[in-house]
Amino acid sequence: MTPDWAEIRSHFPALRRWTFLNTASFGQLPDTAVEACARHFAHRDELACHDFVSWFDDVDRLRGLVGQLIHAPADSIAFAANAAAALSVLLQGIDWREGDEVVTLAGEFPLLAYASHELARAGVHARETAWERLPDVLSPRTRLVLLSTVNYTTGFAPPLEDLANELRSRGILWFLDGTQSLGALPLDVARLRPTMFAADGYKWLLCPNGATFFHVPAEVRAWLRPNVVGWRSDRGWRDVDHLHHGAPRLADGAERYEGGMLAFPLLYAMEASVRMILELGPEAIAERVVSLAAGVRETVRGLGAVAGEQASGIVAARFPAHDASALAKALAREGILVAARHGYVRISPHFYNNEEDIERLGGALRRIL
Secondary structure, three states: OOOOHHHHHOOOHHHHOOEEOEOOOOOOOOHHHHHHHHHHHHHHHHHOOOOHHHHHHHHHHHHHHHHHHHOOOHHHEEEEOOHHHHHHHHHHHOOOOOOOEEEEEOOOOHHHHHHHHHHHHHOOEEEEEOHHHHHHHOOOOEEEEEEEOOOOOOOOOOOOHHHHHHHHHOOOEEEEEOOOOEOOEOOOHHHHOOOEEEEEOOOOOOOOOOOEEEEOOHHHHOOOOOOOOOOOOOOOOOOHHHOOOOOOOOOOOHHHHOOOOOOHHHHHHHHHHHHHHHHHOHHHHHHHHHHHHHHHHHHHHHOOOEEOOOOOOOEEEEOOOOOHHHHHHHHHHOOEEOEEEOOEEEEEOOOOOOHHHHHHHHHHHHHHO
16 A cells, blocks of 8 residues: 555654755654654653663664564664764774775765774774775775765665675675665665664654664674673663672673663654654655655756766756855755755655655756756
8 A cells, every 4th residue: 555645744844844855964853753752751750760671671662673674683783872883883893903904985974984094093904995896805804894875975875785795705794884775775684684784863764863773683792892881781780779790791682782871762753763664664665765866866857967877865966067065055045955965966855755845946946057
């Protein structure tokens, strides 16, 4: 059954005032996420937080929903403030050797580029390459590959499955950042089997800032130590009346990487958004997003833009003789929000957009150009 996209759009209050085509920068919050957060604050007031241990049961329910979304066991999911915090767990848990190499793609999101260069202090060499040359750049010294599911500037979605098989066969670790696609495009970590997968929820997953999850499979948890420790680092942390003293006995699941308290209001909001995505169906959402992006691409090409064919929710349009930043600012003055990235006007519709949004974009661009 096809979702009622018009009814679904009504759950996003910001869309009543803006023509919003910029999910690659920020996703809009559904009212259900805001309500879930408010319910938590009301619950705190009602019970004075004396039941706080039970809040972790709710978080475990969210682990299950996230696991359902990415095809992973619930106990492989941990939560963090952002994707950088998740990546740092992996980077600090690898026993780096002088001469090791970290490979990422040219033009990657700065998180991945910066991380690889920061490892120089440990004698690790950073290498950047085009996607087409990546297999040739891998060497016996390659220790880790850092990739995004979708490039934040161009919308390029690399075909990852063959590469994943190659990396596994060569014993190369790899980190996959799904921030620019998860919630718009389906993803199956059971097929790809990255060393770690992380997704910051504030874009396509329609969550508040600070709601991020990362997936650590059991075989990686066997060697990857936490980079933070706290009162929840011991497996007996739920017995708050008699907390364990001494060396922590780490839990088997990925919660071992969380250390202490969590951002509960944000995670309740994340639960509402993930439920919405699961109920609509990841495949139906992907079909909707790709269709809307195709409409955007056709519109901007009709106005003289160069825009590549990318199977994602990001359309990168280059208008010859026009400054992308100036165009984005001019559109914002007309109530239409897009972004400018490296000379491209970046337009990124989500399932809450519609064909009228694209028509308004085309009309405004026609006047501005």
